[in-house]
Amino acid sequence: MVKSMTPSPAAGQETVPTRASDKPNVQRPGEDCLPVMKMRPTIKYEADRVRGFGREIMAVPGCEQLQSCIQCGTCSGVCPLSIYMDHTPRQVMALTRADFKNEVLRSRTIWLCASCYACTVECPQKIRITDIMYELKQRAILEGIYPKRFxxxxxxxxxxxxxxxxxxxxxxxxxxxxxxxxxxxxxxxxxxxxxxxxxxxxxxxxxxxxxxxxxxxxxxxxxxxxxxx
Amino acid sequence: MKYSYFPGCSLKGLGRAYEESLLPVMEHLGVELQELDDWNCCGATAYMAVDEVKACVLAARNLALAEKSGLNQVMAPCAACYLVLNKAKHYFHDFPAMKATMDRALDAVGLHYSGDTPVRHPLDILLNDIGIEAIKQKVEKPLKGLKVATYYGCQIVRPYATFDDPYNPTTMDRLMEALGATVVHYPLKTKCCGGSLTGTLPDAGLRLVYILLCEAKKRGADCIATVCPLCQFNLDGYHAQLESKYGDVMLPTVYFTQLMGLAFGLPEKRLGLNRAAVPFKWRPSDAAPAPAPVTA
Structure with missing residues (x-):
């Protein structure tokens, strides 16, 4: 397991990928999964990584600052569309840096980013989150990884x-x-x-x-x- | 005062009311605008998602054309164009590899960009070059009694806060007050309208539009004034869907330049007021001749 994906207590409500707004009456963080529910891991295994992906992204002009992300969750907090995302922007930052290429490029998050730059302006580490989202979109298009007719x-x-x-x-x-x-x-x-x-x-x-x-x-x-x- | 002018695709298409009102207002203030010869699309947000380098080169062609025009400053009224041109300029200065690519690509078409041309927004020019006093002197029919929610949207204040505060911009507020209008407190002035998500993912996009309209109504605004063709389109065009989804939030959304034109007493026909789906019917009351009714 990758420790960096363990959520900080401050961003506790982000730990459940299926959000309360998507499905009513799902379990709250901390409660055990009901036996009837389909089991899905919330944390990825190291073996799911594509080594070097994070470095590749951080080598792109404008994306360098990603390495200094402190996982504070400010980006997720100010994002007007994070409530519709499967991974919040904070999670996308962590997943990208930790080489989880497939999870990031398949995520709805990158497409929901409307380029409002709220996260970029608010980020205490001056990470250009919007530009990183652009970079991820480019790679998803290049590799053809997006749902048909999306x-x-x-x-x-x-x-x-x-x-x-x-x-x-x-x-x-x-x-x-x-x-x-x-x-x-x-x-x-x-x-x-x-x-x-x-x-x-x-x-x-x-x-x-x-x-x-x-x-x-x-x-x-x-x-x-x-x-x- | 003379500037080169980059209209962008929207001002020739869905946002043509912006150009229709901007040009006579600027002319009235003695500003001469020269449209960039053979300008191309700035790339907007969509091209950035496909290829950021190429998007910057597309923008750089326009900057190079502006330099070639000899006018030094380029005015970009569309929020997306304004951001993209500024972004290309920043990339040109910040990243040597990007500069080298831009140079190579422009060289292939016989153009050159030195990195100087300032990119200016009309609000910036109006307040900092022309000045609020000069604008006040031109007001013939003050917008007395009109309550305006000033909506700046994202891209003229973020991420490059070039001429206004990124959190609480006030240039349009001051302009509206100079025209005689009352500016309502509108805390959502820089919140996102959803951009193209209103069309591509309406469930997410339209919700943001609804929140913006709802808040402006709650604050007692008679209209929303905007600086962006996409914001105007989103806030104006989807009322039928909004009503069936969330309830009635009918409120007209106009370009700030249209309100300027009304205050200057310019002929209504020249202000593109008939372009909006939700008609803006308010008119300054001290007008001696009865204002012509707007046909919906």
Whole structure:
């Protein structure tokens, strides 16, 4: 067992991954599991680690400070979305540093981060938590580790492809594509919004494109080290 | 006063009311804006999730274009653009490896970025370059009696508190007071609106929107004033879903520039007031000619 995952008393309520808000009447911290419940470990075994993952992340510009995390839980406390997360931001910091790559990249947490930077500003150790979340998202997308039809990474990827191709975003095309790839039902649920957008003259399907859109591809190729255009 | 102007995709799309109101207001104050020639998307938060290096390079192209324009300062009204351009600039200075990549990529398209161009938010320009007194002098129809909840959102104050306090920003409050409006105490002024989660994970995103609207209503606000196209979209667009989920929290959300335009007595047609899903019907009462009703 990894000792760093043992929660501090100050952040006691974070020890149960299934939170009271998700399932009513589940056991509280400290109570024994009921025999009918499905057993899931709350702490990982050392063998689950992918050695070197933490170091790799901490070598990325902007992510270095992760090594000085004191597990105070301030990030989890200020995060407006932590109540929906499977691992709180504090836990993601500990898991990342301790090489639990699969747990981190498969976690809902990284996708729920809305980039509000509240944690980054509040962190007493000046860890750029939002930027670490970005780094983790990038790796999850790169490795294709996210649930099928999960809209958040699909939106991020489609967004980047549209910018690469046109240099600009046409918001309505992006949103419609997202609904087609993820859920028709969600699109139907937003019918009122669609009507409002048309009524207020904001529903535009005209593709926005910069004149030098070849420049974007040339810049990307230069980053990747490709020669020629 | 002349600045180069980076509108960003939202101000040409869903947030076009922001640009529609910003341009005449700035013109009225004698500020000359020159739109960056052939600017590209800043990358916003979505590109950062795919490739942070490339996102910074995308932003750097705009900074390089701003330098090329010779105007030195670039104004970025969209909160996400403002943050990303600033972030690229910070990365350029803080991380030599990142600077080298930016240089290489810009070189491939014949551009150069020296790292100087200041990125400015309209609020910053309004309060620090133009000044609150000069703005007060332009007020023709004070917003007397209008109670405004000033909502800054995340990205203009975090993580780089460039011109205002990250915990309790007050630039917009002071501006609204100069226009004659009453600023209600709104402790959620820098809380997150959920960003794109309102569309991708409505259960989580819409809850945050509901909390923001609910609090503003509780504080007696007639409207919420915002600086961000995504915040405006979220607070304005989802009332049907919010009502069926949590109950009625109908409240108009406007751009601060729209309120400035009203106070300056600019023609309503030029302020994009008909763009919001929840119409903002309040008008300054001392207007001699009867204000035209807004068609919903």
């Amino acid at each position: 809209p958040i990474p699909i939106l991020a990827y489609d967004f980047s492809e549209m910018v690469k191709k046109n240099g600009r975003i046409t918001e309505m095309i992006l949103v419609i594509k997202l609904f087609l790839k993820t859920s028709w039902l969600a699109a139907l649920g937003n019918w009122r919004l669609g009507i409002d957008l048309m009524r207020t003259g904001r529903f535009s399907l005209k593709t926005e494109r910069i004149r030098q859109h070849g420049d974007i591809a040339r810049m990307m190729d230069a980053i990747d080290g490709k020669k020629g255009s």
